[in-house]
Amino acid sequence: MKVIDILNQAKKPLFTFELIPPLKGGNAEVLLDTVRSLSLFEPAYINVTNHQAEVVYVERPDGLLERRTVRKRPGTIALSGLIQHTFNIPVVAHLICGGMRSEEIEDALLELNFLGINNVLALRGDPPHGQKRFVPIKGGHEYSSDMVTQIASLNRGIYLDESLVNGEKTNFCIGVAGYPEKHAEAANRISDIEHLKHKVACGAQYIVTQMFFDNSVFYRFVQECRQSGITVPIIPGIKPIGSKRDLATIPQTFHVDFPPELVELLEKTKKLSEVKEVGVYWCKKQAKDLIEHGVPGVHFYTLGKAEAVSQVVRDVY
Numbered sequence: 001m002k003v004i005d006i007l008n009q010a011k012k013p014l015f016t017f018e019l020i021p022p023l024k025g026g027n028a029e030v031l032l033d034t035v036r037s038l039s040l041f042e043p044a045y046i047n048v049t050n051h052q053a054e055v056v057y058v059e060r061p062d063g064l065l066e067r068r069t070v071r072k073r074p075g076t077i078a079l080s081g082l083i084q085h086t087f088n089i090p091v092v093a094h095l096i097c098g099g100m101r102s103e104e105i106e107d108a109l110l111e112l113n114f115l116g117i118n119n120v121l122a123l124r125g126d127p128p129h130g131q132k133r134f135v136p137i138k139g140g141h142e143y144s145s146d147m148v149t150q151i152a153s154l155n156r157g158i159y160l161d162e163s164l165v166n167g168e169k170t171n172f173c174i175g176v177a178g179y180p181e182k183h184a185e186a187a188n189r190i191s192d193i194e195h196l197k198h199k200v201a202c203g204a205q206y207i208v209t210q211m212f213f214d215n216s217v218f219y220r221f222v223q224e225c226r227q228s229g230i231t232v233p234i235i236p237g238i239k240p241i242g243s244k245r246d247l248a249t250i251p252q253t254f255h256v257d258f259p260p261e262l263v264e265l266l267e268k269t270k271k272l273s274e275v276k277e278v279g280v281y282w283c284k285k286q287a288k289d290l291i292e293h294g295v296p297g298v299h300f301y302t303l304g305k306a307e308a309v310s311q312v313v314r315d316v317y
């Protein structure tokens with residue numbers, strides 16, 4: 001079932017969550033265990049993230065550095081199929097422009113289509129480690145809106161190979177990312193929202209947000225989106241804090257702010273168990289407030305840790 005239909009038919013706010021493929025060498029069972037434990041709460045759909053290859057330098061015995069390209073978390077498409085067919089829960093596969101030529105994106109879409117997966121989140125991806133600016137590879141897309149256009153074309157039976165006529169039309173529901181605190185590279189919130197509006201004009205049917213820890217920034221974002229003419233559903237994304245390290249790494253990685261009250265609570269903690277309690281407390285508070293404000297659903301970033309999300313969802317839904 002397509003996410004947009006699930007949203008339109010929902011009688012109550014949806015519970016959805018995101019999973020990260022295991023590191024290369026890991027096994028799918030860990031991921032399936034996470035789904036097993038969270039499936040008790042009847043998720044409406046599950047997202048599976050996608051990670052581009054990174055360049056790493058390995059020192060050779062002669063002391064010279066060898067450049068290698070390593071995909072540390074492969075398997076988004078296979079895992080999406082495995083989860084959807086094992087649990088009979090719709091999966092949203094993330095697709096990224098980074099490191100992919102448009103032909104490879106088309107192949108990935110066709111594989112998803114063959115697997116019966118018709119939900120994708122179209123993303124640009126971050127610049128690879130050690131690179132400041134995102135640069136598309138030759139034949140790749142610069143912005144996620146270009147990928148949205150490609151998927152929307154495939155939905156009309158238009159393939160990249162112009163000689164291919166009467167190609168099967170795909171039936172993808174396309175989601176895109178939104179940033180309540182603006183995307184790190186955007187000049188300001190207004191231009192970021194204009195770019196978001198463009199993604200919707202290209203064919204995106206709903207928006208999922210970057211994580212945030214202060215609901216007021218989400219409400220302001222929704223209001224600004226509506227004022228700019230964006231009418232599609234906007235689903236808030238939140239995450240329970242799991243360690244004191246998150247205080248430094250989350251703002252650095254995701255370019256989001258922590259509200260002073262949350263920082264104060266976390267700074268008072270002495271043990272990891274106390275940090276986790278604060279994380280669950282805050283996430284519950286956010287989720288309850290979002291639901292009271294009438295959001296279509298709450299999307300949880302599990303980052304591989306299902307226990308805290310279970311604790312939140314058990315109390316909130």
Ligand code: FAD
Nearest residue numbers: 049050094123124125126143144177183185186192195210
């Ligand atoms: P875009 O929509 O392409 O926007 C990127 C920047 O360009 C923004 O600053 C925007 O304002 C600007 N821009 C957009 N269009 C234009 C235009 N036409 N002209 C000029 N400027 C423009 N990353 C992964 O690698 N894998 C994942 O699975 C993944 N999942 C995510 C899920 C969610 C819900 C979110 C919020 C993010 C996720 N990310 C993921 C991170 C995402 O890839 C990065 O945030 C990335 O830097 C931007 O992706 P985007 O799709 O928002 O990019």
